[in-house]
Amino acid sequence: MKSNIYFIGFMGTGKSTVSRHMAAITGYEEIDTDQEIVKQENMRIPEIFEKYGEEYFRNLETEFLKGMQKREHCIVSCGGGMVLREENVKLMKKTGVIVLLTATPETVLERVKNGRERPILNGHMNTTYIKQLMEKRETYYKAAGEIVIPTDGREALDMAKELKQNLESPKFCFDFS
Template sequence: MKNIVLTGFMGTGKTEVGRILAQKLGYTLVDADTEIEKEQKTTITEIFKQYGEPKFREIESGVIKRLSEMEKAVISTGGGAVLKQENMDNLRKRGVIFCLTASPETILERTSINNDRPLLQVENPLQKIKELLEFRRPYYEKADIMIDT
């Protein structure tokens, strides 16, 4: 069977849905962000602070390439992983790509619980969410299946 790949904006439920699916299917759950932090021995927030988003995306692509080689896995990606076609191509080789969606307001509500979202450390996080969603929409729509959470 193919891997299940969960993409979508932060706060759309990728980690939670991934846990449930992995348990039900007997698949291994792997979270790309967690794997990045393990590999780099630091947090994503620190990677963004020290090296910026371009370096983070480079690291992320390497991790996604490795994860995409797994079998019987539920792979939860970071919200911006879809921005690189290379990532989508690697994930699609052995997986079906699902994009989880939610309204900007729901995303803000879900992400305001913690402060470890570097892209939302701005004066108006709701506006930032709307801008990022609008920019990323065409990338998210490349998924095989879209699901509103």
């Protein structure tokens, strides 16, 4: 039974914000994969990347998703690179629906420009670099996303309400009561 909702998308597309609203209106448990990994490793993400490298971090994401196979009624905000591994997409689809949030490079930059917790963007905080990285990942996102929601200029609560209605449709058959 698919009962989890996985939010994917590039960093700064609103995954954490929309998932927080979605949890509030559905009563589902909200989980942020990056926060869970930080807690588990007792280290910030930039430190994990610096000390162990990206591959180690990606392995932690996969292990997290394996643990999700026994959990239900969760809203999971996934790290931006979670879908880069086909195994991760398969694990998510086993227990839930994958929702892709999108935004323009300009919107992403506006949302992330003051953050320091995004090691992939450190030293590259500009729309040209963001656009290039988005284009590299676009095929992964589009292949994984079962529902696509553009987030530019939209309120997170409105998107969460729209998504809830979509998930209650016969196509997905979620029951939030």
